[in-house]
Amino acid sequence: MWDQEYNKYLDLYGGHGVISIGHAHPVHTTKIKSQLDQIAFYSNAVQNPLQQELSDKLGQLSGCKDDYALFLCSTGAEANENAIKVASFYNKKSRVIAFENGFHGRTSAAVSVTDNKKIIAPVNAHNPVTILPLNDIDAVAIEIAKGDVSSVIIELIQGVGGLDQPTTAFMQALRKVTQENGVCLIADEVQSGYGRSGKFFAFQHHGIVPDIIPMAKGMGNGYPIGGVLIANHIAPWYGMLGTTFGGSHLACAAGIAVLDVLKEENLMVNVQEIEAYFRVAVSKIPGVKQVKGRGLMLGLEFDFEVGELRKKLIYNERIFTGGAMNKKLLRILPPLNVRKEDIDVFVNALQKTLD
Numbered sequence: 085m086w087d088q089e090y091n092k093y094l095d096l097y098g099g100h101g102v103i104s105i106g107h108a109h110p111v112h113t114t115k116i117k118s119q120l121d122q123i124a125f126y127s128n129a130v131q132n133p134l135q136q137e138l139s140d141k142l143g144q145l146s147g148c149k150d151d152y153a154l155f156l157c158s159t160g161a162e163a164n165e166n167a168i169k170v171a172s173f174y175n176k177k178s179r180v181i182a183f184e185n186g187f188h189g190r191t192s193a194a195v196s197v198t199d200n201k202k203i204i205a206p207v208n209a210h211n212p213v214t215i216l217p218l219n220d221i222d223a224v225a226i227e228i229a230k231g232d233v234s235s236v237i238i239e240l241i242q243g244v245g246g247l248d249q250p251t252t253a254f255m256q257a258l259r260k261v262t263q264e265n266g267v268c269l270i271a272d273e274v275q276s277g278y279g280r281s282g283k284f285f286a287f288q289h290h291g292i293v294p295d296i297i298p299m300a301k302g303m304g305n306g307y308p309i310g311g312v313l314i315a316n317h318i319a320p321w322y323g324m325l326g327t328t329f330g331g332s333h334l335a336c337a338a339g340i341a342v343l344d345v346l347k348e349e350n351l352m353v354n355v356q357e358i359e360a361y362f363r364v365a366v367s368k369i370p371g372v373k374q375v376k377g378r379g380l381m382l383g384l385e386f387d388f389e390v391g392e393l394r395k396k397l398i399y400n401e402r403i404f405t406g407g408a409m410n411k412k413l414l415r416i417l418p419p420l421n422v423r424k425e426d427i428d429v430f431v432n433a434l435q436k437t438l439d
């Protein structure tokens with residue numbers, strides 16, 4: 085990126101992980117421009133063949149093709165809102181279990197399933213929600229046994245919270261206890277999805293299959309688009325969900341371009357290679373206590389708060405990084421086509437700034 089004085093910046097944060105294929109990727113801009121010349125929007129009252137193309141390509145690349153239906157919307161919060169709603173329609177229950185330090189967006193149901201009291205308005209606080217410690221399967225089982233739980237919502241890699249992850253043993257036990265009790269498992273892949281973890285969805289690292297998969301951030305490379313994959317056994321009735329803007333022609337064009345680039349440029353393999361390269365490179369920096377996260381959703385933990393470090397990186401070294409609720413964590417969410425040379429630039433700048 086360049087500022088108004090034409091200074092060049094390296095963006096390793098992508099506006100909270102939204103920029104998945106890089107700013108101004110030619111496939112993305114060409115596709116959106118040409119769609120704009122045809123039609124930008126019509127409501128879902130008419131069929132839009134681009135939705136089918138997006139759905140087919142998403143299903144194919146993610147491996148979820150035959151098992152889910154796709155609902156398109158515009159943001160991550162909206163995706164989670166609809167996920168929680170679909171689950172409740174399906175099993176006619178209302179309590180939601182979520183986990184400490186999670187974040188799922190700021191609309192009514194989505195904001196109520198966080199333990200960050202600062203962002204919950206009184207009007208959102210009435211939703212029946214239980215927040216439990218991550219990886220505590222006994223606590224989940226006790227709550228589910230009460231019989232009133234509709235869904236469990238979980239980030240497979242916590243984003244805003246600071247990159248903590250459920251273990252595979254926990255995810256498998258969670259899948260079992262939810263399935264056995266008719267509780268929907270919602271895998272919030274808004275940030276961890278779309279190739280960012282090195283697999284299409286982060287739940288795929290754990291050998292489980294969720295009932296509902298909300299997604300958004302990387303989906304449009306900056307054009308607002310979100311989606312919810314809903315397992316076939318849930319079978320939403322026509323009209324259960326709706327939206328005016330979701331799945332517009334322009335949004336679908338952006339989404340199709342991202343999927344085409346992810347596939348053509350083999351970006352999930354790049355994610356795996358760059359993650360390995362990054363981990364080796366930062367292991368040589370003395371101040372780094374640990375590397376958290378997975379794929380290109382990574383965090384460097386220090387034994388001091390990183391606010392000043394981030395400022396120095398942006399103003400002196402012209403590198404964008406991110407923060408988290410954990411103030412000692414420097415977050416890295418680069419585009420999935422980031423190169424080893426870019427990582428070298430970051431590592432040298434970090435070393436220099438810490439010296």
Ligand SMILES: Cc1ncc(COP(=O)(O)O)c(C=O)c1O
Nearest residue numbers: 159160161187188189243274275
């Ligand atoms: C895991 C997760 N879910 C949901 C959201 C909300 O997405 P949006 O800001 O698009 O509503 C976010 C945003 O940071 C997120 O990280």
